Amino acid sequence: MNVTLNINKKDHHLDLKGHETLLEVLREHLSLTGTKSSCQESECGACTVMINGKAVLSCITLAANVQGDEITTIEGLAKGDVLHPVQEAFVDHGSVQCGFCIPGMIMSSVSLLEKNPQPTQEEIEYALDGNICRCAGYPKIFEAIRAAGEKMK
Amino acid sequence: MTPRSKFVDQYVDPVGKSVPRIEGKGIVTGQTKYVFDLSFPNMLIGKMLRSPHAHARIISIDTSKAEALEGVKAIITAKDTFQIKFGSNEYFFPHTVDQMALEADKVRYIGDEIAAVAAVDEETAQKALSLIDVQYEVLPGVFEVEEAMKPGAPQIHESQNNIAVILPVNFGNPERVMKEADHVREDKFYCPVAHPSPMEPHVCVGQWETFANKITLWSSSQAPFKCREALAKTLKMDLNDIRVIKMAVGGAFGGKLEMLPMDFAACMLSKKAGGLPVKICLTREEEFTTTRRKHGMIYKIKTGVKKDGTILAITGEVLADGGAYCSYGPTVLAAAIMRIFMVYKLQHFRITGYRVYTNNPISGAMRGFGGVQSGFAIESHMDMLARDIGMDPIEFRLKNITTPNMVTVNKMIISTNGLRECIERASTACGWSDKRGKQKHLKRGIGIGIAADVMGSKMYKAHESAGSIVKVEEDGSVYFFTGAADTGQGSNTALSQIVAHALGVSYSRIKCKAGDTEITPFDTGSFASRVTFISGNAALLGGQDAKLQILEIVAKEHQLNIDDLDIKAENVIFRKDAKVLMSFDKALELCYSFNYGKQIIGRGSYNPKTTPIDFRSGEGNVSGSYSFEAQIAEVEVDTDTGVVKLLELWDAHDIGRAINPQSVESQIEGSLAMGIGYTFYEDLRFKNGRVLNPNFAGYRLPRSIGIPKMNTILIETNDPQGPFGAKGMGEASLLPTSAAIANAVEDAIGIRIKELPITPEKIMKALKDRDDQKN
Numbered sequence: 001m002n003v004t005l006n007i008n009k010k011d012h013h014l015d016l017k018g019h020e021t022l023l024e025v026l027r028e029h030l031s032l033t034g035t036k037s038s039c040q041e042s043e044c045g046a047c048t049v050m051i052n053g054k055a056v057l058s059c060i061t062l063a064a065n066v067q068g069d070e071i072t073t074i075e076g077l078a079k080g081d082v083l084h085p086v087q088e089a090f091v092d093h094g095s096v097q098c099g100f101c102i103p104g105m106i107m108s109s110v111s112l113l114e115k116n117p118q119p120t121q122e123e124i125e126y127a128l129d130g131n132i133c134r135c136a137g138y139p140k141i142f143e144a145i146r147a148a149g150e151k152m153k
Numbered sequence: 154m155t156p157r158s159k160f161v162d163q164y165v166d167p168v169g170k171s172v173p174r175i176e177g178k179g180i181v182t183g184q185t186k187y188v189f190d191l192s193f194p195n196m197l198i199g200k201m202l203r204s205p206h207a208h209a210r211i212i213s214i215d216t217s218k219a220e221a222l223e224g225v226k227a228i229i230t231a232k233d234t235f236q237i238k239f240g241s242n243e244y245f246f247p248h249t250v251d252q253m254a255l256e257a258d259k260v261r262y263i264g265d266e267i268a269a270v271a272a273v274d275e276e277t278a279q280k281a282l283s284l285i286d287v288q289y290e291v292l293p294g295v296f297e298v299e300e301a302m303k304p305g306a307p308q309i310h311e312s313q314n315n316i317a318v319i320l321p322v323n324f325g326n327p328e329r330v331m332k333e334a335d336h337v338r339e340d341k342f343y344c345p346v347a348h349p350s351p352m353e354p355h356v357c358v359g360q361w362e363t364f365a366n367k368i369t370l371w372s373s374s375q376a377p378f379k380c381r382e383a384l385a386k387t388l389k390m391d392l393n394d395i396r397v398i399k400m401a402v403g404g405a406f407g408g409k410l411e412m413l414p415m416d417f418a419a420c421m422l423s424k425k426a427g428g429l430p431v432k433i434c435l436t437r438e439e440e441f442t443t444t445r446r447k448h449g450m451i452y453k454i455k456t457g458v459k460k461d462g463t464i465l466a467i468t469g470e471v472l473a474d475g476g477a478y479c480s481y482g483p484t485v486l487a488a489a490i491m492r493i494f495m496v497y498k499l500q501h502f503r504i505t506g507y508r509v510y511t512n513n514p515i516s517g518a519m520r521g522f523g524g525v526q527s528g529f530a531i532e533s534h535m536d537m538l539a540r541d542i543g544m545d546p547i548e549f550r551l552k553n554i555t556t557p558n559m560v561t562v563n564k565m566i567i568s569t570n571g572l573r574e575c576i577e578r579a580s581t582a583c584g585w586s587d588k589r590g591k592q593k594h595l596k597r598g599i600g601i602g603i604a605a606d607v608m609g610s611k612m613y614k615a616h617e618s619a620g621s622i623v624k625v626e627e628d629g630s631v632y633f634f635t636g637a638a639d640t641g642q643g644s645n646t647a648l649s650q651i652v653a654h655a656l657g658v659s660y661s662r663i664k665c666k667a668g669d670t671e672i673t674p675f676d677t678g679s680f681a682s683r684v685t686f687i688s689g690n691a692a693l694l695g696g697q698d699a700k701l702q703i704l705e706i707v708a709k710e711h712q713l714n715i716d717d718l719d720i721k722a723e724n725v726i727f728r729k730d731a732k733v734l735m736s737f738d739k740a741l742e743l744c745y746s747f748n749y750g751k752q753i754i755g756r757g758s759y760n761p762k763t764t765p766i767d768f769r770s771g772e773g774n775v776s777g778s779y780s781f782e783a784q785i786a787e788v789e790v791d792t793d794t795g796v797v798k799l800l801e802l803w804d805a806h807d808i809g810r811a812i813n814p815q816s817v818e819s820q821i822e823g824s825l826a827m828g829i830g831y832t833f834y835e836d837l838r839f840k841n842g843r844v845l846n847p848n849f850a851g852y853r854l855p856r857s858i859g860i861p862k863m864n865t866i867l868i869e870t871n872d873p874q875g876p877f878g879a880k881g882m883g884e885a886s887l888l889p890t891s892a893a894i895a896n897a898v899e900d901a902i903g904i905r906i907k908e909l910p911i912t913p914e915k916i917m918k919a920l921k922d923r924d925d926q927k928n
Binding site for chain 1: 174187192350353819825848856
């Protein structure tokens with residue numbers, strides 16, 4: 001079936017079987033490997049993208065179901081050479097260790113801060129509860145989100 | 154006037170600065186490539202055929218139907234291989250080399266590999282697996298350590314009573330001295346199985362260019378050179394026939410320390426498929442059920458003390474559930490017993506360890522390497538001893554801890570030792586004296602645990618050297634090659650900081666290439682918190698060597714004595730008065746000038762001065778230096794629900810010197826989170842050898858909710874052997890967390906938990922048992 005997906009403000013025309021997940025299409029059809037595949041069963045958050053501004057797990061989203069929606073992946077955040085404030089804050093605050101969870105973590109953070117640039121600690125924790133980081137233990141991620149929120153106000 | 158170098162705006166000494174991670178921008182934009190992201194034209198997808206039985210004899214394997222399936226390009230079984238066994242403690246325990254990439258006669262756990270398939274896509278590969286017909290004779294299995302050791306239990310390997318290794322760690326005369334004690338107590342602790350669970354599962358791409366006889370394996374590995382060695386051995390090839398390339402690694406935590414059958418299979422399948430690349434990605438379920446996991450341990454310990462708190466003697470026994478194969482088991486067990494000598498001054502000691510085969514999945518290395526289990530047992534036990542004799546647990550520890558410049562009973566040589574300072578700083582920061590035993594009315598409590606760790610250990614081979622190459626290009630940019638495997642801890646950044654300082658130049662000049670067995674120097678890998686210390690010393694030597702090569706040319710040209718010159722802060726200077734002779738860029742122009750044309754290629758090689766462990770007694774100085782650690786936890790317990798809320802953690806760590814303070818803090822915070830996980834919920838459960846919770850829903854990892862405030866206190870003792878004084882620090886903060894929390898729980902509500910994880914059910918049951926006893 002013919003499917004058109006709007007990803008990072010660009011239309012992609014795809015010929016799909018219909019059962020492909022958005023994660024599969026991003027990584028395997030479009031080589032957008034920034035979105036990570038880790039558990040493939042909606043438990044870890046590594047595959048998080050934004051659909052119409054909302055953080056969504058691409059491993060349990062059917063690609064064919066998100067036609068007409070605005071899909072944003074980690075590759076779509078920076079403007080040219082300029083990093084998104086959340087990306088910049090993750091670098092500056094040393095929030096990154098292995099980095100495999102980070103694209104998903106950043107998408108969840110951006111989705112939170114776009115609605116609420118000054119979240120409370122509790123709001124941050126709830127927004128990130130679906131994103132597992134095994135390396136860094138979260139404090140430096142919390143720090144980065146607070147700092148980025150300041151810039152996004 | 155000399156034009157300013159493009160590399161230098163304003164020189165900053167990089168050592169001790171929190172420079173951002175080299176890979177940071179690549180990671181946050183999704184540009185960084187992991188093996189999971191790798192793809193090649195005509196790449197095949199490989200899958201492993203695994204045993205559905207915990208213990209069975211293989212009668213026959215028929216692959217003919219699978220081979221006939223369209224799209225299947227290669228199938229391998231044991232008969233296609235040399236059937237050479239591999240293992241990880243070959244140097245010290247050759248008899249524990251016991252696993253084959255594809256088992257030929259027998260399977261020993263659910264998930265044991267017996268065949269592998271490569272096909273054009275995953276669906277075809279999966280279908281081919283289902284068409285392979287294997288006939289088994291199912292054998293009785295054994296799944297509990299104490300059962301497996303009984304005479305008459307099913308025999309998994311050729312060892313007596315399924316005991317792969319007995320370690321008798323023995324000093325002095327503990328039985329005699331125990332009789333002189335004013336107080337003796339004995340405890341038994343249960344430590345569950347945890348799983349490393351890196352976010353990137355195990356993944357590899359293998360390619361065997363058959364006519365060139367050359368293998369390339371892209372592997373998500375924390376020890377690419379060790380992987381190469383195991384491949385060379387099992388495939389009967391030379392080391393330089395095999396190139397293992399480590400890309401960005403999505404976490405490892407000990408689980409990616411060894412070659413796995415999948416690495417071997419990817420190469421063999423590629424050969425059979427005429428050299429096409431073969432990618433094998435483990436599913437999350439395979440990751441949980443077939444990769445190395447933390448040893449479950451039963452830790453029995455008995456200690457005699459004097460009234461004043463002095464520890465007189467310790468005896469005990471450690472039983473480790475090894476699962477089907479030995480992996481790193483013997484050395485994990487040794488580490489679980491011997492770590493105590495770094496922490497406490499002991500003269501009379503005997504703990505015997507047993508590493509036992511069962512038909513469970515394979516236990517191996519996981520961050521903490523035996524120290525998490527022993528940390529829980531010993532630090533809980535010490536707290537209970539202090540309570541028994543009415544002594545403050547901090548006072549009790551200060552009475553018994555190791556000191557700077559001492560030799561332990563098992564001949565460990567401790568030089569710098571900040572343990573006392575760690576304990577004092579952590580207890581001051583948390584307000585210990587105002588809190589301990591004084592918040593029972595709030596059901597709040599505070600507890601301490603202490604630990605020490607090695608920085609390296611000669612485990613799988615005779616040496617543990619690291620090498621470095623520092624290549625200075627004509628424009629003054631610098632390549633730094635290291636074999637060290639950055640798996641996320643930030644070693645590329647920290648080692649580059651060391652090179653920049655050693656060479657006397659700005660950090661921005663350095664580009665790091667790491668963990669490629671064909672182009673970087675050898676390094677044993679990322680384990681035992683060794684990289685900053687051992688690979689760091691190699692980086693330092695490489696930087697210094699390159700600097701001397703430059704100074705040699707400068708001295709010759711200007712007819713000066715090389716000993717009078719140095720390079721510091723981007724300039725060649727005179728040592729005596731720091732006067733600038735010329736800029737670094739000018740010196741480089743000279744090196745690459747018409748008359749000299751001298752390439753600057755610095756090299757470093759470092760192997761720490763240690764002594765081999767005598768595994769008949771436990772004697773040996775295993776590490777070049779030792780790091781120390783004190784941790785305090787404050788909790789609040791809801792006695793209506795049994796929920797323990799972790800309010801705050803304080804962690805004081807003697808790290809020698811922080812090369813990159815931000816990375817050091819991040820390592821500590823990550824360790825604490827992992828320790829929290831092991832304390833409260835990480836528990837891989839089994840029934841008859843089958844993993845019951847092989848997913849993130851059933852096996853809970855620490856998440857953002859429930860992470861307490863973490864206070865890190867860095868103690869700098871400037872170790873004379875460390876690069877710029879630095880020690881290793883990747884694991885120690887994880888070791889005392891469970892005990893610190895368990896000790897805090899007892900302080901809060903008087904309940905002692907000796908079996909991890911600490912769950913609401915266990916708290917409620919203990920409260921009920923106490924009430925029943927009272928009535």
